Amino acid sequence: MVATTAANEGVAIGAVELRDIVVHYDKTIALNGISLRIAPGEWLGIIGANGAGKSTLLRAIARLVRYRGSLKIDGRDTESMPRREFARMVAYVPQDPAFPAQMRAIDYVALGRTPHHGYFGAESAQDRERSAALLDRLDMSHLALRQLDAMSGGELQRLVLARALAQEAPILLLDEPTSALDLGRRVEALELVDELRLERRLTVVSTLHDLTLAAQFAERVLLLSKGCAVADGTPEVVLIEETLNRHFDVKVEILRSEENGIVVIPRRTKSKGHRD
Amino acid sequence: MKMFRSGLSALLLLIGVVFWSGSASAGGPPSTAAPHFPMKVQTPNGVVTIKSQPRAIISLSASATEMLYAIGAGSQVKAVDKYSNYPPKAPMTSLDGFSASAEAIAKYKPDLVIVSYDPASFRAQMAKLRIPVIYDPAAPTLAVAYAQYIRLGRATGHLQGALKEVKYLKSRITSIVSSTPQATPGTTYYWELDPTYYSVTSSTFMGQLMSLLGLKSIADAVGVNSNGGYPQLNSEFILQANPTYIFLADSKCCQASAQTVTARPGWSTMTAVANNRILTLDDDVASRWGPRIVTLLQQVANFLKSQQG
Amino acid sequence: MNPSPCRAARSRRAVRTSATSSPVSARTPILVTAVVLLGVTIISTAIGPANLSLTTVIGVLLAHLPFLHFHSSASAMDQAIIWQIRLPRVVLAGLVGSMLALGGASYQGVFRNPLADPYLLGVAAGAGLGATIAIVTPSGFAELLPLAAFAGGVAAVTLTYVVGAKTARSSSSPSIILAGVAVAAIFTAIQTNVQQQHAADLQPVYSWILGSLSVATWWDVTLILPYVVVSAAVLLAHRRLLDVLRIGEQEAFTLGINPNRVRLTVVAAATLGTAAAVSVSGLIGFVGIIVPHLVRLTTNASYRVVMPVSLLSGASFLILADLCARMIEAPGEVPLGVVTAFIGGPFFILVLRSRRSHQGVL
Numbered sequence: 001m002v003a004t005t006a007a008n009e010g011v012a013i014g015a016v017e018l019r020d021i022v023v024h025y026d027k028t029i030a031l032n033g034i035s036l037r038i039a040p041g042e043w044l045g046i047i048g049a050n051g052a053g054k055s056t057l058l059r060a061i062a063r064l065v066r067y068r069g070s071l072k073i074d075g076r077d078t079e080s081m082p083r084r085e086f087a088r089m090v091a092y093v094p095q096d097p098a099f100p101a102q103m104r105a106i107d108y109v110a111l112g113r114t115p116h117h118g119y120f121g122a123e124s125a126q127d128r129e130r131s132a133a134l135l136d137r138l139d140m141s142h143l144a145l146r147q148l149d150a151m152s153g154g155e156l157q158r159l160v161l162a163r164a165l166a167q168e169a170p171i172l173l174l175d176e177p178t179s180a181l182d183l184g185r186r187v188e189a190l191e192l193v194d195e196l197r198l199e200r201r202l203t204v205v206s207t208l209h210d211l212t213l214a215a216q217f218a219e220r221v222l223l224l225s226k227g228c229a230v231a232d233g234t235p236e237v238v239l240i241e242e243t244l245n246r247h248f249d250v251k252v253e254i255l256r257s258e259e260n261g262i263v264v265i266p267r268r269t270k271s272k273g274h275r276d
Numbered sequence: 277m278k279m280f281r282s283g284l285s286a287l288l289l290l291i292g293v294v295f296w297s298g299s300a301s302a303g304g305p306p307s308t309a310a311p312h313f314p315m316k317v318q319t320p321n322g323v324v325t326i327k328s329q330p331r332a333i334i335s336l337s338a339s340a341t342e343m344l345y346a347i348g349a350g351s352q353v354k355a356v357d358k359y360s361n362y363p364p365k366a367p368m369t370s371l372d373g374f375s376a377s378a379e380a381i382a383k384y385k386p387d388l389v390i391v392s393y394d395p396a397s398f399r400a401q402m403a404k405l406r407i408p409v410i411y412d413p414a415a416p417t418l419a420v421a422y423a424q425y426i427r428l429g430r431a432t433g434h435l436q437g438a439l440k441e442v443k444y445l446k447s448r449i450t451s452i453v454s455s456t457p458q459a460t461p462g463t464t465y466y467w468e469l470d471p472t473y474y475s476v477t478s479s480t481f482m483g484q485l486m487s488l489l490g491l492k493s494i495a496d497a498v499g500v501n502s503n504g505g506y507p508q509l510n511s512e513f514i515l516q517a518n519p520t521y522i523f524l525a526d527s528k529c530c531q532a533s534a535q536t537v538t539a540r541p542g543w544s545t546m547t548a549v550a551n552n553r554i555l556t557l558d559d560d561v562a563s564r565w566g567p568r569i570v571t572l573l574q575q576v577a578n579f580l581k582s583q584q585g
Numbered sequence: 586m587n588p589s590p591c592r593a594a595r596s597r598r599a600v601r602t603s604a605t606s607s608p609v610s611a612r613t614p615i616l617v618t619a620v621v622l623l624g625v626t627i628i629s630t631a632i633g634p635a636n637l638s639l640t641t642v643i644g645v646l647l648a649h650l651p652f653l654h655f656h657s658s659a660s661a662m663d664q665a666i667i668w669q670i671r672l673p674r675v676v677l678a679g680l681v682g683s684m685l686a687l688g689g690a691s692y693q694g695v696f697r698n699p700l701a702d703p704y705l706l707g708v709a710a711g712a713g714l715g716a717t718i719a720i721v722t723p724s725g726f727a728e729l730l731p732l733a734a735f736a737g738g739v740a741a742v743t744l745t746y747v748v749g750a751k752t753a754r755s756s757s758s759p760s761i762i763l764a765g766v767a768v769a770a771i772f773t774a775i776q777t778n779v780q781q782q783h784a785a786d787l788q789p790v791y792s793w794i795l796g797s798l799s800v801a802t803w804w805d806v807t808l809i810l811p812y813v814v815v816s817a818a819v820l821l822a823h824r825r826l827l828d829v830l831r832i833g834e835q836e837a838f839t840l841g842i843n844p845n846r847v848r849l850t851v852v853a854a855a856t857l858g859t860a861a862a863v864s865v866s867g868l869i870g871f872v873g874i875i876v877p878h879l880v881r882l883t884t885n886a887s888y889r890v891v892m893p894v895s896l897l898s899g900a901s902f903l904i905l906a907d908l909c910a911r912m913i914e915a916p917g918e919v920p921l922g923v924v925t926a927f928i929g930g931p932f933f934i935l936v937l938r939s940r941r942s943h944q945g946v947l
Binding site for chain 3: 094
Binding site: 359372373374375470471472473474497498499502503507508509510511512513515516517518529540541542543544545546 | 633634635660661662664665666668669670671673723781782784785786787788789792797799800802803804911914915916917918
């Protein structure tokens with residue numbers, strides 16, 4: 001297995017293996033035994049209706065919720081892995097990141113270097129160089145000294161990405177990375193993630209509400225419903241009408257376009273209202 | 277400690293008392309007949325009617341307790357509060373003059389209650405229970421203290437005893453003062469109420485007693501009426517003022533003594549400390565305006581004599 | 586023809602930042618506040634109800650420096666005033682002020698709440714209870730008081746943590762704060778009860794609660810110095826971690842930090858230091874909230890700056906406040922807690938109004 005040899009060599013390459021992950025929230029079961037393997041460099045898009053468990057699954061992988069079952073990264077069990085080491089392997093971008101108003105962009109990105117510091121977090125010149133380089137890569141060098149409260153939504157989106165990349169972790173978890181962006185910014189952001197994924201050989205796991213974008217960018221799609229994995233495969237395989245009708249409780253039409261892949265069109269149940 | 281607390285209220289009452297003290301001294305010729313009840317007693321807060329000679333008096337004022345026993349009304353005292361520790365035979369209870377509950381007092385079935393502190397609506401509650409209350413706060417002057425004796429004498433049927441006591445006090449004070457050599461002008465003292473340097477000015481009751489002996493409080497420099505006569509002094513100032521004598525009125529509450537004072541950093545540079553011109557007073561004696569003021573005065577006078585001899 | 590501004594914006598090229606764009610610099614603010622502290626210390630030592638000239642003061646101070654062999658011609662009393670009475674008071678004010686301000690900044694960092702102050706988890710109520718018990722107990726007034734106050738403060742916060750950690754799934758900030766409110770209420774109720782039952786001692790209890798340094802001695806300084814030094818060292822060491830916590834506990838987790846452990850360590854250190862400080866000074870309020878905010882408004886919100894600068898500014902602030910406390914009604918004293926509120930409040934309002942209104946506080 002590629003994953004285990006890499007682990008033996010001590011090189012992180014970003015293979016994720018989940019086995020029977022179960023998550024409880026009080027009395028309800030949020031994830032009911034999810035098992036899957038994610039290959040290094042893959043982009044897995046997790047889709048599903050509200051409450052299906054998409055965010056929960058992501059948070060389980062990020063070790064932000066308590067779960068039963070096993071999570072292995074590059075063949076290594078993560079249960080007893082120290083948090084700092086884990087943070088060098090998995091970077092997590094939440095749906096609503098907090099942006100302290102008076103922090104400067106460069107300092108915000110530098111936070112991503114925390115897992116590479118000692119306990120009391122003294123940063124080195126190398127850390128600062130890397131943060132600056134990331135800002136540059138994301139076309140934000142001119143914003144380096146700007147405070148977060150003076151930046152637009154799109155800029156903040158890229159900034160969070162920069163911070164996550166600063167962790168230099170091979171696995172990138174994105175929870176609804178485009179929810180606050182307009183259409184143009186959405187495409188921009190996802191293109192950027194794809195570029196970086198290929199550039200740096202990142203494994204990307206994202207949750208996305210927009211099924212069309214999910215189909216366009218993720219190589220593999222996992223459909224969750226009520227805490228269970230009900231479909232797993234390429235977008236063509238997963239995004240078919242009956243499946244979506246059933247699990248999203250909505251009638252859809254699927255268009256397959258040569259250039260743009262799969263387009264999911266929701267159907268209105270009633271025709272547009274007319275005034276008589 | 278008690279008078280210190282009532283300092284501010286004492287100041288406010290000064291106005292009322294000034295009017296009253298006039299009527300007190302003009303209270304008519306002393307009657308040699310047996311006390312006749314019902315009695316209407318004049319107080320600064322109005323007239324208190326006492327139906328018959330009280331036989332179950334409750335005193336919630338340590339000074340009043342001492343006065344009652346001094347004028348001969350001790351046998352009529354049924355209960356005293358927990359601070360009334362003199363005379364020892366007074367029937368002490370756990371009543372507290374500062375948080376007296378009308379119910380708790382009523383349980384003793386008193387026919388007269390004496391307080392030196394009047395929390396809100398206490399007297400009104402007592403009035404509802406038809407229990408007469410005499411409110412005698414800390415006396416700001418000797419004249420007011422004497423008037424309190426007279427009032428208690430009238431209220432308890434011991435006017436004769438009260439007059440005798442007042443006469444005795446006056447003569448004792450006069451003799452103590454005259455037998456003490458006149459202090460040289462500029463003789464000062466530092467009167468310590470607590471180890472955080474609260475003191476008394478010459479305008480307070482104790483300050484006035486000390487003035488009789490020709491002594492001036494260093495606290496006067498702050499303003500004679502500062503904080504009602506009980507200002508907190510700065511220790512630098514105390515050192516520099518270099519008082520002739522030091523009187524410690526916090527020996528019981530706070531273990532102050534000549535030794536502790538000498539041990540205070542910097543205090544050994546004061547001449548009073550270096551020459552041990554420190555007098556330790558009993559906290560209670562030094563804070564009450566009852567019959568033991570002559571004890572206090574005598575103690576200070578003896579101390580002054582010994583210092584000069 | 587001028588290109589439209591929209592087109593110009595689209596074609597804006599990225600400007601490369603220098604590879605070593607610096608982190609938030611704390612050096613200048615620290616230097617400035619240190620110099621201010623030095624100045625304030627000298628001024629405060631030179632002024633007092635006992636009118637001593639500046640040369641006398643400096644002479645006495647020099648005479649006490651170990652290697653100079655300088656002899657002061659001041660009288661024994663003047664020397665005692667400066668060295669035994671005034672200087673320990675100034676030093677104690679500095680220690681207490683620095684600890685309260687640093688503790689306040691630390692609590693604000695760990696609870697991400699601008700109103701958090703070092704008394705949040707009950708240390709004030711606990712110290713108040715300890716002090717009250719010591720005052721009304723009829724034995725050993727002077728020496729027992731600081732120890733009782735310290736023990737009370739530490740006990741209260743410990744109880745808060747025990748209660749708070751048991752009542753939530755994870756010991757989260759809100760649950761601990763609520764536990765702190767409850768514990769503080771209980772301790773305050775007990776304290777008030779004890780105080781009322783010993784109404785004859787009302788005055789010293791209130792005096793302590795209002796805060797005062799009027800009886801400061803070198804003994805008090807040596808008593809609290811180890812706690813303040815250790816506490817400050819631990820807290821300052823955590824300043825970068827507090828910066829990371831600014832993005833929230835969840836995100837901090839994903840960056841490899843354990844927010845619970847950071848919170849516990851910071852709270853423990855701040856509590857020890859604060860309990861020590863109030864044990865000798867009484868409950869001086871206001872410093873822990875206002876000083877860190879003043880620092881944020883005038884410098885930077887990063888804890889790398891706020892923590893050390895708050896430490897130095899808190900010292901200056903309280904030294905000046907104490908100077909007022911002993912000079913306003915000289916030779917009488919004004920309670921220190923009253924002064925800190927009276928001078929701090931309006932000053933803070935002034936600074937608040939002069940800054941841009943949208944500047945955040947965390």
